[in-house]
Amino acid sequence: MTGTYAYYKQLFKDVPKPFAFVDLDMLDANIKAIAKEAGRKKVRVASKSVRCPEVLRRILAADDVYQGIMCYTASEAAFLVRQGFDDLLLGYPQWHAEALLEVFSLLREGKTITCMVDCMEHLDQIEGLAAEMQVVVPLCIDIDMSTDFPGLHFGVYRSPLTRWEQVRPLAERIAMAKWLRLAGIMGYEAQIAGVGDQVPGHAAWFFYR
Template sequence: MHKQNGEWPIELPHYEQYKRIFAQTAKPFAYVNLDLLDANSRAIAAAAGDKKIRVASKSIRSVEVLRRILHSDKVYQGIMCYTAREAAFLLRHGFDDLLLGYPAWEPREISILLEAAASGRTVVFMVDSIQHVEHIERLAAATGVQAALCLDIDMSANYPGLHFGIWRSPVTTWALAKPIVERIMQSKWVRLDGVMGYEAQIAGVGDQVSGQWLKNSFIRHLKRRSIREVAERREEVLQGIHALGGELRFVNAGGTGSIGSSKLERGVTEITVGSGFYCPTLFDHYAGFQYLPAAGYAVEVVRKPRLDMVTCLGGGYTASGAVSAEKAPQPHLPEGLSLISLEGAGEVQTPLRCPSGLALELGDPIFFRHAKAGELCERFPKLYAITGEGIVDEYLTYRGEGECFL
């Protein structure tokens, strides 16, 4: 999605509008703006070209939001789950075509999913080693059902002195993938259903961060180089599988930040997208696209230690990953507020510096955006769903349904 003549294609809510909508809502609370969520869903569907989109549930963590996205366009097909227990939970809610994005090991949790597969549900297990394959094979044989597998190919790039990407699968080339594929083909209890390669260094690294011109240029250069290498490596794996007589149901690639490059690969059939629907702050810094801030949370002003400062109750919902300033939540509305560097967003209080001319009173809401997407839902039992000028529904999060998967 891009601005048109400097303006968004949909009007962004302002502070007074949000303040009116939530005037009777006890703080803290989390919300999802359905107008902005739907606009993001339309933009992502349009960006996908002829590829399908698999929704990454870890970036959503709400059954009702997942349903809304999946029903919004026929391009959305299937879910990438993040644990076996979550997959079982989603099956109970009626979802199907589930791909585990990470290897599962707990035997009972795998067996539950195998039993679901035996009853006709589509569940695919992620593997990146012969040990994974043989573990699932034993459980599948005991259940009496053939298990569908997806082979995770690591798409990180290694340059002199630099690992560009994330440490994921140990399988980086066809030479390393071939023994695993052959082992799968030898078994009657497992089958190779798909291949996945997540190019995190393209999909998950911002390249238009304010004040970092030199670093942005370097990252864009590395991304362009990596895009070529990823395509070549993935094609080599697909040709190798084809030469062995393998037929894949799907080839999964990418993430929110790599739709533009992933969709150009001939062998790719689907792209995984998650964060783009809520658009947390980490996804504000990409040159190629920009989505709308559809989800956030609010805390209230409880103190005014100085004329140019307010203090909120709570608010310290920091994102996972390497500890850095970019993982902190950011004040969103009213505009111009900033965190205090020595305190940040705190466990029980968050002081904020106010711009000149902004008058806030005790009890006023301050709206924040999380650095990541679905992690917001781990802190709140529900999302207030809003459109236009009002609250239209309350969507339970996983936490609100009594679940905590990781």
């Protein structure tokens, strides 16, 4: 049957490995299905999962519901800008000054790149470099969406920010800073997003301490 593992295994049995292949019909069907489910909401494409610039272009051009990219590192953001992309969100906090300065130089050129933060040390590092470059840096605060039960941590240890009392000082610090701007807050529910539906033989997945 077309689209099954057995079908592709037979189809490519004589092709030297490794190689890459994309079934464009199935990709387009997925693009349309996600756009339909999104309704009036915008969808940011994660480049961590889609590693091909041409596929990223195809997704973003397919429907207005797709807006921007959540990328992996500052260096990857710079690479994607050179590939013609814009409206980039760094999915994880970045620290290395050289990579951050490259991103900030792109901000000065008018590109839209938002950095992720989850502690005061990140703000200190970014604010100092932003002042050096004389550029306002948009920031997104990463909060932890895991749930703690007695003896069980349901989720991942993504961010140290788990309560509003921890988030508020960062938000206030950003609001008062000359070279920082709060662009958003992200809560990533990895305990849901990272688990497939109705996995055979597994009623539930848990992350234990």
